[in-house]
Amino acid sequence: MQEIDWIILIGTLVFIAGYGTYKTRGSNNVQDYIKGGDNTKWWTIGLSVMATQASAITFLSTPGQAYHDGMGFVQFYFGLPIAMIIICMVFIPIYHRLKVYTAYEYLESRFDQKTRTLTALLFLTQRGLSAGITIFAPAIILSAVLGWDLTTLNILIGVLVIIYTVSGGTKAVNVTQKQQMGVIFLGMFTAFFLILSYLPEEINFTNALNIAGASGKMDILDFSFDFENRYTFWSGIIGGTFLALSYFGTDQSQVQRYLSGKDVRTSQLGLIFNGLLKVPMQFFILLVGVMVFVFYQFNAAPLNFNPAATDAVHESQYSEQYQDLERELKEIQEQQQTRTLQFARGSKNAISEGNYKNEMLQLNKLEIEKREQARTLIAAASGKVETNDKDYVFIHFILNNLPRGLIGLLLAVILSAAMSSTASELNALSTTTMIDLYKRNIHGKSEDHYVKATKWFTLGWGVIAIAFASIADLFDNLIQLVNIIGSIFYGNVLGIFLLAFFIKAVRSNAVFTAAIITQIIIIIIWWVDVMPYLWLNLAGCGLVMGIAFLIQAFTPPQENNLANAE
The missing domain is CATH 1.20.120 (Four Helix Bundle (Hemerythrin (Met), subunit A))
Known part of the structure; x- marks a missing residue:
């Protein structure tokens, strides 16, 4: 990297962090700090929701996934627009009507405190692990650039995100994500057109697609029911719908983004905006990875990209x-x-x-x-x-082939995405800890006390995320690891919410017991590799609902009466 790259990279990151801290100073009550004052615009919500999901893993790992395995991964997102419609029709009106800070508050009014607490703990477990991975991803980049060890870089990146997330809360996350998404889109389009310009003169875009297709990289749709294949049309449209329903409907890192809207319509427009853009965005990022593959058909590629x-x-x-x-x-x-x-x-x-x-x-x-x-x-x-080099493919291309200045821009793209996603996760983790655990049990304190407590929880979760990032590895590749962690927990949580929304006959004790049993079963299913991870979302949802029905059916009437009385 040249001096101009460092100037662009550091300047971009410092501006985003400084801007977020400046614009959101003075949040001195829970309403402002956690919900951003309930005045976020719909386009900000849409970009914030997208930026929360589009971590550095998306821009680091997805091109590498396409380089090795082609465009088939896009099927993973086919269920997302369906999930957006369902969430807009069912979840958002309920959350706004009850004026909740977290999704899990609703579960106490519908069931009881222990069910709310259990669901919040399931969220905290899986999102705490994922936050560590979103810090680990950009550390890989800087490790390749600087030659520093990953632990040092995990600490540096984590501390940078913690500073402005602690300072400004939800509003800081929202206002910085607009700038981060702008940098991201600019960088990815620049990379795409540069790759095309680097191909031999006689190779146009159509030729490039034919070359990629001949190597099986353009095989997008797979209608088979083969469980050995993780990504098929059916796993995407069914398993992907349940995963997206769980993630966008019950994961506080996403729910908190659209709860900051001033009304139901604003939140709905933000989610629909995300649903319309997300699949094309992922398709384009995968296409960038395929074009990198075509580029290396005419240029020497290393034996290992790390x-x-x-x-x-x-x-x-x-x-x-x-x-x-x-x-x-x-x-x-x-x-x-x-x-x-x-x-x-x-x-x-x-x-x-x-x-x-x-x-x-x-x-x-x-x-x-x-x-x-x-x-x-x-x-x-x-x-x-690390021998697995999938996540190093795109960063190797950037560092070795882009002109001066653009290297800094592309690195800023990936690190901006990391800061954006990690900030959202820490914000959601601290909010859930504060509202569903701390404030629920520590009553009568001032607003200033709860804001300070939330900041301390943000700091604490940041430290935990850094610690997990320091012991993480690349697994198959990072984007799959994040989704695997989510799939282990999301189906169970979604099933609890669906029972709460639609099945009034099932009471709290049945749901609480069913959730514990289901989580144990899903972890065993994943451990012995019974099915591809996308199907775990459907399995978890179906299991918790089915087990809760059975437990409720065999519960004596007098216990049901006691539950109703509570």
Whole structure:
């Protein structure tokens, strides 16, 4: 990175943090600090909801996901617009009518305190883990840029976010997310058009799509019912709907964004705005990853995109074996480039589309084998270095191919997304801790006391998130890890809310017991890998509702009468 990149990167981040702190100074009551004064505009809500979900993981991990596996991941989002409509029709009117600060307040009025507390704790557990991962993601970037260790970077990033989140609360999160989304959209469009400009002259966008399609990267829809395949049309439209319902309807990090609207219509417009833009945005980000794949059909790609892993193995006894693999990969890439140029030029000697596709699939298979062998050598060389490089693909492209100035902008994009999402999560965690646990049990204190307590909770959750980020690893890749964590808990929480909204015959004790049993079962199902994680949302929702029905059916009438009396 050059001096201009550092100026743009640091200037962007300092401006966003400073702007959020300045615009929201003086929040001295719970209404202003937690709900932003109930005067947020609908477009701010829409961008804030989108920015909360679009963490650094989205812009770091999603292009890498597309580079390796293609566009099929977009099916994950197919259920989101359906969920937005349901939430607008059912969830938002109820929340606004009851004037709640958190989604879980409603559960006490419908069931009892222990059900509210249990649901809040389920949220705090999964969102606390996810907050750590959203800090870990940008640490990967700076680690690649600076060569610093991840723990130091986790602390630096976490502290930066904590400062303005503690200072301004919900309003600070909302006002900064507009600027962050602006930087994000500018950076991603810039990267996309630069990638196209870097392709050979005879390769236009249509050719690029054909090249990607020949390697299976443009296979978007999969209508199979194969449980071995995580991303299909059915898992997206069914499992994705339940995941989105749970996330946007019951996760406080999202609910808090649209509860800051002045009325029901404002909140509804904000969510519909998010629903209309979210799927195209994710499609575009995946397409950027596919274009990176096409770029590397004409340019040398490293055997492993993690520079720390490459350095570690080159300094070990496995260096010679690794260099052999690098030479073998180079030969494969030269064959890919030759065949791809012949195919794209359409000359008399060009190979047919069918033959080209078969050859590319074979060459891609060989390339994957070499990369797997490289990961084995890296693991043998150093147990401390991350061998999984999916999340390093896009950052490697940025650092090695973009012109001066734009590197700083793209890094600002990813770090802005990290700050945005992490701030929302810490804000929601502190709010839930304050409203559903602390204030519910500590009565009679002043507004100033509760605001200060919320700030301390924000700081505490920030420290916990930093600690978890310091022990995290990349799993398969980060965007999948975040969604897996959510899917383990979300279905259960959604089922509790659906029982509360629609099934009046089921009482609190039945729901509380069913929720505990369901959570244990879902964790076991995930642990033994019975089904793809998206289906856990449907399974959890169905289980908690079914078990609650059964428990209620076998509950003696006198106990029901006591419950009704309560």
